[in-house]
Amino acid sequence: MKLQSRPFEATIKGMHAIPLSEEIVKPFLDAGQQRVKVIASFEGKEISFHGALQKYHGTYHLTFGKDKQKQLGIFPNDYFTLQFFEDNSKYGAEMPEELEAVLLSDYDAFQIFESLTPGKQRSIIYMIARYKVQQTRIDKSLILCENIKRGIRDNKELLKQ
Numbered sequence: 001m002k003l004q005s006r007p008f009e010a011t012i013k014g015m016h017a018i019p020l021s022e023e024i025v026k027p028f029l030d031a032g033q034q035r036v037k038v039i040a041s042f043e044g045k046e047i048s049f050h051g052a053l054q055k056y057h058g059t060y061h062l063t064f065g066k067d068k069q070k071q072l073g074i075f076p077n078d079y080f081t082l083q084f085f086e087d088n089s090k091y092g093a094e095m096p097e098e099l100e101a102v103l104l105s106d107y108d109a110f111q112i113f114e115s116l117t118p119g120k121q122r123s124i125i126y127m128i129a130r131y132k133v134q135q136t137r138i139d140k141s142l143i144l145c146e147n148i149k150r151g152i153r154d155n156k157e158l159l160k161q
Contacts, residue, residue, distance in 0.1 A: 002085065002086050002088075003027060003028060003031055003033065003085070003086040004083065004084060004085045004086065005024050005027070005028075005082075005083055005084040005085075006083070007081050007082070007083040008021075008024060008081070008082055008083070009079050009080070009081060009082075010040075010079070010080060010081070010082045011077065011078065011079050011080070012064055012069070012074070012076055012078075015066075016063055016064050016065045016066065016069070017056075017061040017062070017063060017064070018061060018062045018063075018064050018082070019059055019060070019061055020053065020059075020060040020061060020062055021060075022060070024060075024084065025053050025060045028053060028084060028086070029053065031086070033086055033087060034052055034053050035050060035051065035052050035053075035087045035092040036050070036051055036052075036053060036084040036085060036086070036087050037049075037050055037084070037085040037086070037087045037089070038050070038051050038062065038082060038083070038084055038085075039082070039083045039085070040064070040068070040072055040080060040081070040082050041072075041080065041081045042072045042073060042074050042078065042080035042081070043073065045071075045072055045073055047068060047071050047072050049068060050087055050089065050092050050093045050094070051063060051064075052092075062082075091118065091121050091122055091125055092118060092122055093122045093125045093126065093129075094125070094129070095125055096125065096128050096129045096137055096141075098128065098134060098137040098138045098141050099124075099125065099128045099129075099137065099141040099144075101138075101141075102138065102141035102142055102144075102145055103141075103145065106145045106149075108149055109144075109145035109146075109148055109149055112148045112149060113148065120153070123155060124144065124158070127140070127144070127155065127158065127159060128140055128141055128144065140159050143158075143159055143160070143161055144158050144159055147159070147160070
C-alpha cells in the first residue's frame, strides 16, 4: 500500500515555510521518504508538486514558495489543506517530456545527467519545467545537453548558448 497522510490544515509562517507536525512527517521519515508528493487545495483550487521534509530549528517544514502561493490563490494567514503521498518518482520531481526525449536521444548527455547528484538533477528538471512553451523547453533541453557534455555545471551557465 502506498504511504499517504490524512488531509490536514496548514498555513504559511514567514515568507514560504509551512510548519509540519511530527505526526504527519514521522511515517514518511520512518519509511526513508524525505521527499513527498504534495496536493494542496484552497477554495476549489488544487495544485500538486514534489517537496522535501526539511528540519529547521527542531521543527519540520515544507517550502511553499511565492509561485505556488500564487497558483493556489493564497495569502499569508490563509489556511489551506495539504495531503502528502509517497514520492515514487525517479528524480523527486516530474520530468518534462521534452527534456526526457532530448536526454534519451543523446546517450552521452543522458549518462552525464544520471551521474549528477539527485539535487542537481532536480535543479535541471526545474530549470526546464519553468518554461511554459513546449518549443522553448525543447530548445533549452538541447542547449542544456550540449553544455553538460562540455563540462558546464554552473546553473547560471547551463542554459546559455
